[in-house]
Amino acid sequence: MTAREIEVISHTLADPRRFEILKRIAKQQCAPCSDLRQAFPITAATLSHHLKELEAAGLINTSRRGKFLDVVFRRDVWNRYLAELAKV
Numbered sequence: 081m082t083a084r085e086i087e088v089i090s091h092t093l094a095d096p097r098r099f100e101i102l103k104r105i106a107k108q109q110c111a112p113c114s115d116l117r118q119a120f121p122i123t124a125a126t127l128s129h130h131l132k133e134l135e136a137a138g139l140i141n142t143s144r145r146g147k148f149l150d151v152v153f154r155r156d157v158w159n160r161y162l163a164e165l166a167k168v
Contacts, residue, residue, distance in 0.1 A: 081160045081161065081163075081164050085138065085161075086161065086164050086165075088136070088137050088138075089137045089138070089139065089157075089161050091137075092133050092134060092136075092137040092139065093137075095130070095133075097120070097122070097130065098130045098133060098134060100120070101116060101120065101127070101130050101131070101134070102134055102139060102140070102153070104116060104119055104120075105134075105140060105151050105152075105153045106153040106155070106158070108153075109152070110150050110151070110152050111150070111151045111152070111153075112148060112149070112150055112151075113127070113131070113142075113148065113149035113150070113151060114148065116131075116151065131149075131151065138154060138157045139153070139154055139157055139158065140152060140153055140154060141154060
């Protein structure tokens with residue numbers, strides 16, 4: 081993992097709400113966006129922004145199923161990130 085990737089992930093996770101969203105996603109094999117929307121008292125636009133940031137950092141993948149969005153946690157990236165932090 082590059083220093084830039086570590087920096088992007090760290091910056092992304094610095095937002096407490098975003099970290100809570102990521103934890104919710106990680107608990108499931110595939111998290112429907114509609115479930116996330118119900119779990120957090122934020123607007124759809126705000127949730128969309130957080131998901132885009134998490135995806136840009138490489139922590140999640142999203143896929144469309146018609147008008148629905150499914151979100152999957154990228155545990156491989158998370159484990160590499162944690163391994164880099166352990167070196168500190």
